[in-house]
Amino acid sequence: MKLDDVLISKAITEEFTQDFLKFMEVDVAIVGAGPSGMVTGYYLAKKKKKVVIFERKLSVGGGMWGGGMMFNKIVVQEEAKPILKEIGVNLKEYKKAYYVADAIETVSTLSSKAVKKGVKIFNLISVEDVMIRKERVAGLVLNWTAVEMANLHVDPLTVRSKFVVDSTGHSAEVANIILKKMGRKLLTKTGELLGEKSMWAEMGEKFIVGNSKEIYPGLYVAGMAANAVFGAPRMGPIFGGMLLSGKRVAELLLERLK
Numbered sequence: 569m570k571l572d573d574v575l576i577s578k579a580i581t582e583e584f585t586q587d588f589l590k591f592m593e594v595d596v597a598i599v600g601a602g603p604s605g606m607v608t609g610y611y612l613a614k615k616k617k618k619v620v621i622f623e624r625k626l627s628v629g630g631g632m633w634g635g636g637m638m639f640n641k642i643v644v645q646e647e648a649k650p651i652l653k654e655i656g657v658n659l660k661e662y663k664k665a666y667y668v669a670d671a672i673e674t675v676s677t678l679s680s681k682a683v684k685k686g687v688k689i690f691n692l693i694s695v696e697d698v699m700i701r702k703e704r705v706a707g708l709v710l711n712w713t714a715v716e717m718a719n720l721h722v723d724p725l726t727v728r729s730k731f732v733v734d735s736t737g738h739s740a741e742v743a744n745i746i747l748k749k750m751g752r753k754l755l756t757k758t759g760e761l762l763g764e765k766s767m768w769a770e771m772g773e774k775f776i777v778g779n780s781k782e783i784y785p786g787l788y789v790a791g792m793a794a795n796a797v798f799g800a801p802r803m804g805p806i807f808g809g810m811l812l813s814g815k816r817v818a819e820l821l822l823e824r825l826k
């Protein structure tokens with residue numbers, strides 16, 4: 569078969585553009601394709617919601633690839649086992665109620681299942697701002713990560729969504745945008761972003777699901793960002809809370825989208 573270089577280029581350009589146009593107006597726009605964001609997306613797409621995830625980096629998976637200190641195993645507790653079972657990740661019971669999974673298998677299986685359920689993931693795109701309409705978050709403002717890295721003076725583009733999820737991990741970037749850029753209060757005790765506390769697996773995991781909720785009209789928070797917003801501890805390489813948090817936010821959003 570004779571290959572035409574330009575035809576290959578046209579295929580990529582046309583198909584990407586079609587996808588990008590299709591996902592410019594969605595039910596839920598998720599910021600960050602770490603474990604919590606991908607689980608949120610998976611459970612929303614399972615119920616046929618239109619979901620897009622924007623991921624700054626080349627790869628999805630956030631902080632999961634490296635397990636703990638680059639030993640690429642993750643630990644999950646009993647409560648999160650059903651999520652990994654449903655997704656199809658192999659688990660080994662290490663001690664009663666402590667399960668170990670391969671980090672690479674977990675990220676690759678989770679991203680594959682999310683995408684196959686209908687979640688659209690755009691990588692290499694950074695969320696740099698939000699669209700606020702009628703005192704609620706109504707979409708995201710995007711730019712290429714390469715533009716951000718090179719500090720180029722290029723204007724962004726905007727997508728509209730019924731809801732936004734901040735699953736950007738420790739940096740809680742969307743929450744920070746609301747606070748710093750808009751100067752508006754979050755739905756926390758003080759209205760401020762309370763900041764994550766030092767590592768404590770038990771407490772971090774205990775609080776994360778309760779912290780996974782709406783933090784500004786139209787904006788939900790999932791994963792480590794939830795503990796950062798509400799001043800709870802980080803939990804290190806136990807990932808059950810990330811998965812449960814993602815599922816919780818999907819459940820809350822499914823109620824709102826009814």
Ligand code: 48F
Pocket residue numbers: 599600601602603604605622623624625628629630631632693694695696735736737738739741790791792793802803804805806807810
């Ligand atoms: O950090 P990350 O994995 O978040 P998570 O789902 O999981 C946290 C754990 O990995 C770990 C932990 C568990 O004990 O504490 O840290 O809460 O994934 C966050 C993703 O968001 C992307 C970032 O590149 C990463 O892949 N991200 C962050 N800011 C932006 C973004 C942004 N402004 N635009 C797009 N993507």
